[in-house]
Amino acid sequence: MDASLLAFLEEMLEAPSPSGYEKPMQDVVRKFAGSFADDIRTDWHGNVMACVNPGGTPRIMLDGHSDQIGLLVKHIDDKGYIRVSPIGGWDPQMLIGQKLKIWTADGPISGIIARKAIHLLTDDERKKVPEIKDLWIDIGAADGEEVRRLVRIGDPVTLELGMTTLRNGLACAAAMDDKVGVWVVFTALQAIAKANPEASVYAVAAVQEEIGLRGTKTAAFSIDPHLGIAVDVTHATDCPTIDENQYGRVKVGQGPVVFRGPNINPVMFNQLHDIARDREIPIQINGISVAAANDGNALQVNRAGVATGIIGIPNRYMHSPVEVISLKDIENASRLISEFCLTVTRESDFTP
Numbered sequence: 001m002d003a004s005l006l007a008f009l010e011e012m013l014e015a016p017s018p019s020g021y022e023k024p025m026q027d028v029v030r031k032f033a034g035s036f037a038d039d040i041r042t043d044w045h046g047n048v049m050a051c052v053n054p055g056g057t058p059r060i061m062l063d064g065h066s067d068q069i070g071l072l073v074k075h076i077d078d079k080g081y082i083r084v085s086p087i088g089g090w091d092p093q094m095l096i097g098q099k100l101k102i103w104t105a106d107g108p109i110s111g112i113i114a115r116k117a118i119h120l121l122t123d124d125e126r127k128k129v130p131e132i133k134d135l136w137i138d139i140g141a142a143d144g145e146e147v148r149r150l151v152r153i154g155d156p157v158t159l160e161l162g163m164t165t166l167r168n169g170l171a172c173a174a175a176m177d178d179k180v181g182v183w184v185v186f187t188a189l190q191a192i193a194k195a196n197p198e199a200s201v202y203a204v205a206a207v208q209e210e211i212g213l214r215g216t217k218t219a220a221f222s223i224d225p226h227l228g229i230a231v232d233v234t235h236a237t238d239c240p241t242i243d244e245n246q247y248g249r250v251k252v253g254q255g256p257v258v259f260r261g262p263n264i265n266p267v268m269f270n271q272l273h274d275i276a277r278d279r280e281i282p283i284q285i286n287g288i289s290v291a292a293a294n295d296g297n298a299l300q301v302n303r304a305g306v307a308t309g310i311i312g313i314p315n316r317y318m319h320s321p322v323e324v325i326s327l328k329d330i331e332n333a334s335r336l337i338s339e340f341c342l343t344v345t346r347e348s349d350f351t352p
């Protein structure tokens with residue numbers, strides 16, 4: 001991967017962005033898009049929208065979500081322990097034993113979540129799955145007064161951020177979901193900017209997906225696209241204990257997943273499929289039989305309806321501190337999307 005594009009990914013993965021607190025991440029995206037977009041704006045919801053060829057027809061909206069799951073400071077007790085509420089869908093077991101950062105107005109403070117040692121757990125406690133309400137953050141404070149001087153109710157919390165590379169071009173980090181999607185749509189837009197698109201193409205870093213696809217609703221309303229592609233992570237099924245019969249066959253490193261199903265425009269699926277075949281871009285195909293649990297859902301039913309595609313980046317261990325993706329898969333997703341956008345003309349017809 002090109003060094004500047006790898007740096008863009010690493011910078012995003014180091015920028016905290018729990019839903020509602022995406023600004024550090026959005027600043028990274030704005031800086032990246034500033035070098036090639038014809039127009040960039042941030043709306044009052046927080047969505048960053050960059051456009052190449054404004055005024056072109058039709059309008060295409062490429063969507064990745066900038067928010068990550070996190071925690072929110074709910075209560076500080078008198079002993080100095082911090083209680084939290086989840087932002088987005090957590091498996092509480094993923095939190096135990098983790099190092100965290102509380103993002104205060106004066107900068108990050110390190111904290112940890114654990115529980116009492118195994119020697120002290122009763123037989124019943126050992127069998128029970130803890131809930132977030134049973135957990136606390138310890139920053140090493142002497143008492144509640146000390147914490148209250150540093151941390152405010154409502155401050156966001158993330159896991160330790162930053163990327164670790166693994167073998168075979170794989171990498172892991174907290175919040176690959178969905179910083180890789182933002183990476184894909186903005187690097188695709190950069191490639192489109194170097195060509196001569198007939199369409200007007202927008203890349204959006206949408207806020208608040210993890211709490212209900214909320215940024216895409218507002219961004220799509222303002223852009224009013226004819227076509228849209230949502231890029232998010234999707235479950236890889238190539239590690240032990242996942243049933244391919246139920247979830248399909250999806251492997252990390254075998255190409256982005258191009259989805260089919262009612263949430264996807266069939267003409268767009270066919271075009272994405274044919275472009276991948278003709279340009280020798282590896283893809284995998286999977287089906288979604290319901291309204292998708294990602295921004296592609298909000299995109300499709302915007303206003304009078306949008307021809308929508310959904311592209312998934314295969315991801316092991318989603319919503320964990322160690323979400324694994326393949327750098328090759330995101331490069332291939334970016335290339336597939338830019339090639340697709342460059343084939344769209346004002347004569348294109350996506351009537352199913």
Ligand SMILES: [Zn+2]
Binds near residue numbers: 065177209232233294
């Ligand atoms: Zn996501």
